[in-house]
Amino acid sequence: MTTLDFTKFDEDGADGADGADKDGTGPVTADGMMPLWAVSLGWELRRGRQVILNGQIRDRWWFEDRPASFRDLVAGVLEARGADVVGWWDPVAGLTFPLPGHAERFAELAAGRRGRSDETDRAAPDADAGPGGRRPGASTGDGRPAGRDTDGVRGSDGLREGDGSRGGEGVPGSDGTRDGARPDATAPDGQQTDPRTRRGRERGRERSSLLAPRQAGPPRSFDDVVAVVHRLVASPDASVAFVFQDVDHHLPPGQPESNAGYLRLRAAMADAVTSRDGLAGRPPHARNAVLCAVGDVGRLPGWFHLEDPRIATLHIGPPDPSERRLWLTWLRDEFNGAPEATRHDIEALVGATDGMSGWDIEALARTSWLRVAPLQKPDKLLELHRLNVSVDPWTQLDRDTVARAAGVLGTRVVGQTKAVEAVSAALQAAFVGIDFGGSGTARPRGAFFFVGPTGVGKTELAKAVAELMFGDQSAYARFDMSEYQQEHAAERLAGAPPGYIGHEQGGELTRRVQERPFSVLLFDEIEKAHPRVLDKFLQILEDGRLTDGRGQTAYFSQCLIIFTSNTGADAVQGLLSDGGEDGAEEVPYDALEAHFTQAVEEKFRAIGRPEIYGRLKPGVVVFDMLRRAHIVKIADRLLGQLVESVRERHQVELVPDTATLHPWITARMSTPEHQAYGGRQIRNELERLRTAVVAHFLARRPSPGSRVRIGVDTAGTPWARTEATAGAGAGATTEEGNG
Template sequence: MTDTTAVLPHQTGSLLPGHPTFVNEIVGTLSVHSQYVLHGNLRDEFLVTGEIMPLHRALWSALRPSGFEALITYDQIDGIGVYPPNDPAALQAVERVLGSNVVGRRPSPERLRMHLAKAVGVPEQPPIEAGGSRSAAPVAPVLRPAARVAVVVDHAARLVRAPGQLSEEERDFFLLCQKLASAAKAHTFPSTRQAPLYNPVLWLVDGERDLPAWFTAGVESIRAVAVGLPTLEHRLERARSLMPKFPPSTQDDPVAKTDPVEVFANRTEGMTLQAMRRITLLARDRDLGADRVADAVRIYKLGVDDNPWRRSSVRDQIIKGEQVITERVKGQGQAVAKTLDILKRAALGLSGAQANTSDSRPRGVLFFAGPTGVGKTELAKQVAELLFGDAQAYLRFDMSEFSAEHAADRLTGAPPGYVGFEAGGELTGAVRRQPFQVVLFDEIEKAHPLLLDKFLQILEDGRLTDGQGVTTYFTECVLIFTSNLGIIRTDPKTRERELLVKPGMPYVELEKKVKGAIRDHFTTELGRPELLNRFGDNIVIFDFIDPRTAGGIFGGQLGNVIRKVHAELGVEVELSPAGLQQLQGMCTADPDNGGRGIGNQLESVLINPLARLLFHEDAQPGDRVVITGVQAGDGTAGATLWATVHRGVR
């Protein structure tokens, strides 16, 4: 079918109203560039003067008014083609340039290079002779091409196995194409009154690095052009045309003021126009009315119908969790209260509600800061259990393992051509498999500064594209960052460590100092105030553990030990009042190391000697161990228990 795009009066170099930016960039520079590398959102649909078109048609609609007679297309599957298809005039123009019986053929790289030379008007170079040298035949002057055409080489990245590891044949092909770019000349044609223009070659690739880096580096005649994702203006225009195709709304809410067109455009930020069309089809298949456009977008992004955030159980869990978390995370009343407020906001979908476009951001963001061992990781686990019913339903990354510059590859996957590319990213892969989860980044200050760019993109856009080009959405995740910033400062010269805050300090003063240290770290040391701004008021400060809290933590951990011994061995463990008091005094003598320090001490002075006793006494189910005293080890021997084993029924 012949393309009926109207020929509009056009002066080369001026903007084409209603055309995408990248099209204007090409048309406006045809007098100075002979080749273009188009990369990015190439497989999308494009709005051209209010009409939806694929890429080739969008290019043709812009080039035709400049006097172009056809597009010569090429890819490795279909070979040489003509656009517009089924247009006799276009076919004749291509045959004048390349000769007859060429369309539909799949030429070798050498033959393809010769076709490109004909299209741009550069005389064919003599073929390469045996030994790699060319014959000494004289080179003819540059000729005007037989017709005004552009060559579109689609899937150009598939012409090479790896951009950095070219075979000799691949290297020669691109080197010759680079020479074509420099040798080509701009020409006028008698049939048009246009200024001299090049017959351009347009290479279509997904990523800017998909072709050899040296092919475009420093070559003025080759221009790289990014094809971006649709702007809000284009998404709004597309949403207006698609909204009538949604099923009728299932709810008539006269109070609602939200325009479904705006919701559709805002929710599809970072997505293609083609995706918007597919979302509309999905909504029709599932009978989701215009009032549920947000659900249609979410299902398309995540591939999940069920939305745990909509369950009434989430609200019930948060209400119940106000008491449960306080019991499990002891001595952190202020931190727990603020965390619950942020979770309530997330459950209602109000995180970032003050922003113009907050729909793409994560459901919730928490930044836990404070001394070590005071419950930051434990509270993260409780948040996971609170929201999704499982304390282990969270994804944890220890940022001390990501201190190297290349560490980001572990999170998002290595770029194409690098080792580990096929494996994908640990973070992006896990979130795609389970879009509703808590993601914990432990000790964020230990991550390499370049990794912070990834976090900035997640916090701002709610998405991340991995090394394979697949986009992962974090819009239904709760992200938790933990840090020990503001607690200890290491002198850069002497390497001596100094406590910036101390146990017993009023919470208000501690909070002020820790937040100040965090601000200084991101703004002064890292020079990344924008990342700090994304955390906003979601920074939750944990206090030191006081003696009373330490006693409560000790009691909980001791109970865990006793229950574990009974569950595994069937042995009852009892402590006399004196033994209990002695053990608690030893375990809570230094609460500065937090609950983890108490646990470590309990393991040293109770669990180890208890295990030794049970092992040597060959304790059996029904036995009872009564502990009356504890003696700490002296460096050569471990701790000792004063205990009696009472045999049960054998």
């Protein structure tokens, strides 16, 4: 933001702003305000460059102590720079003129050019004389110049406006008379000529109205507009400026017909000269301006502006703090709670609206009334404005449910008391809404780093949290970080930059949060991601937001973020081996916690990202390995899922023989090799039971309502038997062979 006023110029061309020195070395002050990019535009024009404006070209700005649209602001700057005509082209309205009186001046300039062209034609040599033997410009018998009408303007077809006859040539009329004769003359005796002559005169008038030149209007097609603009800016006779907006939509890149249009437009930009009026001021002098205004410069062909040093690009970002302060001062009375607002309240809102456009700030004032949020509470106001929801899942939680979160989560995740308690405490703090400072409302509701052996319930706990908080397991979104091992994969989270394939789609992470701001985000196996990917999380963890490649911001203030990692898990088998065959019982949790915490810290230091660990350290949760009691509980849960599947598909009751299964699975999971893989190894062992059940159903085809018992023999081989129900007789069983 600056305070430069272009509306005052002295005779020497120096800025007449108050406090500005004639030599341009003093401070720039003025009584009018404009955004910094508008000042940069004026400087680029004085450097002799044409400019491509890109970015927020549809926002509103502050110009000369009042709000102004992008179109009005640019037109005002160009007029203040001395442009007598400011034209504006866009694919919808064509060529228009945003300032009063400029359309008439444009028409005068265009007409003046046609007049000079006519004078050149009239000065042609005698060899170009027409069939009638007269030179262009010779007089006719009635004293008028041949080839010109009564107004002194000749049409492009050489016809005189009004009578259809051709100057200098005897063109026969329909009645056989030559040009110059008077078909409506009376006979010597005073009587009118015969009716055929009158009909011929009428035909002549009709022919004249068809062939007479009509007054030219403004050019309509893009090629015609560019041609006229090219002629005007290449002439020093007048100071003109033209802006082509959204030309990237009219000329899609990559199409052969579009390249010709871009070449013509670039030729007009390159051939522009300085007008004679512009040379009267103090140097450096600006050329006649031919500007482009696009939302994304990446949609323009690169060669259009990169190959010509006379064309510069100027990005238009969101309003800076000074601009936002002007907006909020102007809109202060429109906010809820304005009478009680202090200067401190306004300054707090200036900081909270960072990145918002002028239109958004005005909409924020309306939100303060719609959601009954005074400006004295900027964080709450911004949250309601951005989320635009009436029901906050966090406020809809039952207080008793939140208080009993540890018990609810403990039923889903077996044997992880420490992890469940840490997550429950964070959920309770998020529900109460207490944090350090006002910035806490912008950060995610919780950020955890789950680390521990594989297969101990890290992912399951994230799913359980999503279902507890939002009542919907689909509120959990998992990102497999093994897919982000390459450096360029970092762009998948926030979207490709402008000009790259997939830019319009945005990022996978930002799009998800924009669509569902209340989510549990799980980044699984984060240690496999490229370090550049980890950099994306710095802004999320600190400020609670991330801007994608399209410039749209996703806010994470209502999200729970969970990172999982197996860092240090490769040494778990060695820890168990040191404890002997029953090492699972002998390795205390404190030793595991110290081991994994140190492994995580060393990992982040090794990749050169200790600042990420510093932000995650309070949320590091070490998962315990599976103890013997936990193994049986997990096995029973998996067997229960198998029983439910058989009942649903075949209406058969599957009965696990726990007397043989519990000792068998406990013994299988007692070895360090198996125990290192956690719950996944339990599932792998029970896979043999599922195979035995499948073989039994294929061989015996149990009828609906029957009962099938499964277990293992003394050698550890699974078996499946069909047992007779009560109605089939006592003691009748059918045994199937081992699976």
